[in-house]
Amino acid sequence: MVARKFLVRHNDASFNVDYDTDDGFEVFKFQLFSLTSVPPDEQKIVGDDDQGNRIVSDDSDLSKICDKLQLVSINEGTVSTGAKENEELLKSDEEFARMLQAEEEAFLLQQYAAGEDSELQQRLRPYLTQIDMYEDPIRQETARKTVSVEELEEKALVSLAKEGNFKPSKAEQDHAFLLQLLFWFKKTFRWVNAPPCEGCGGGTTNQGMGTPLPSEIQYGASRVELYRCNSCSRITRFPRYNDPLKLVETREGRCGEWANCFTLYCRAFGYEARLVG
Numbered sequence: 001m002v003a004r005k006f007l008v009r010h011n012d013a014s015f016n017v018d019y020d021t022d023d024g025f026e027v028f029k030f031q032l033f034s035l036t037s038v039p040p041d042e043q044k045i046v047g048d049d050d051q052g053n054r055i056v057s058d059d060s061d062l063s064k065i066c067d068k069l070q071l072v073s074i075n076e077g078t079v080s081t082g083a084k085e086n087e088e089l090l091k092s093d094e095e096f097a098r099m100l101q102a103e104e105e106a107f108l109l110q111q112y113a114a115g116e117d118s119e120l121q122q123r124l125r126p127y128l129t130q131i132d133m134y135e136d137p138i139r140q141e142t143a144r145k146t147v148s149v150e151e152l153e154e155k156a157l158v159s160l161a162k163e164g165n166f167k168p169s170k171a172e173q174d175h176a177f178l179l180q181l182l183f184w185f186k187k188t189f190r191w192v193n194a195p196p197c198e199g200c201g202g203g204t205t206n207q208g209m210g211t212p213l214p215s216e217i218q219y220g221a222s223r224v225e226l227y228r229c230n231s232c233s234r235i236t237r238f239p240r241y242n243d244p245l246k247l248v249e250t251r252e253g254r255c256g257e258w259a260n261c262f263t264l265y266c267r268a269f270g271y272e273a274r275l276v277g
């Protein structure tokens with residue numbers, strides 16, 4: 001294999017492309033597709049050096065061609081701008097979705113071609129997944145349904161009135177509501193050290209970690225703590241769920257579960273939230 005670094009010019013932009021000759025020309029074209037959105041079959045790639053413009057094709061030896069390339073879209077030259085815009089507008093949603101899908105796949109292929117995810121990507125990915133969950137309309141709706149909104153709004157207005165504020169602004173009302181939401185959350189979410197026995201409700205003792213069940217992994221519990229009952233010896237599982245949707249239902253955990261679940265409530269009511277490292 002030969003690792004190459006190409007500088008590819010397209011329109012007014014330049015792209016750095018890391019390429020491994022083992023991957024083949026097709027992968028290279030998909031890499032360019034993910035960077036420029038020019039589909040592989042519309043790509044004309046030419047060497048961009050002082051030896052003249054030589055077209056790069058399937059027959060070219062990618063380990064030897066010069067490292068400055070230029071990408072031309074074959075379509076752009078033939079379709080006038082106006083016609084192209086019309087064409088874009090006429091594209092059905094389905095076609096558009098297919099195009100996005102193709103770009104996504106090209107992006108993944110490029111990542112694959114570039115080798116393993118970088119360490120940074122590996123560290124960021126779980127957080128991105130988590131943030132997607134907070135923005136999910138279904139999770140937000142499920143969280144909102146557990147809250148008696150009118151009651152909290154009433155309490156918020158009462159608390160403002162007690163401070164002598166009878167005509168609160170929208171921002172003041174939002175702030176007071178958030179406080180009431182927090183008080184309510186603290187009352188309804190349970191802190192767990194050792195969970196009570198599922199059978200008799202007695203005290204339990206930690207027995208180490210167990211193997212997560214599919215139903216637990218489904219909600220992000222890759223860690224499951226096991227507790228043995230001090231009276232009846234029954235084992236009670238404590239899955240450490242990561243999916244706030246599940247936490248809305250179980251309403252228990254330690255600091256991680258508290259922060260995770262309340263963040264979903266914040267987003268469900270339109271409050272800004274951010275991850276602090």
Ligand SMILES: [Zn+2]
Nearest residue numbers: 197200229232
């Ligand atoms: Zn028990």
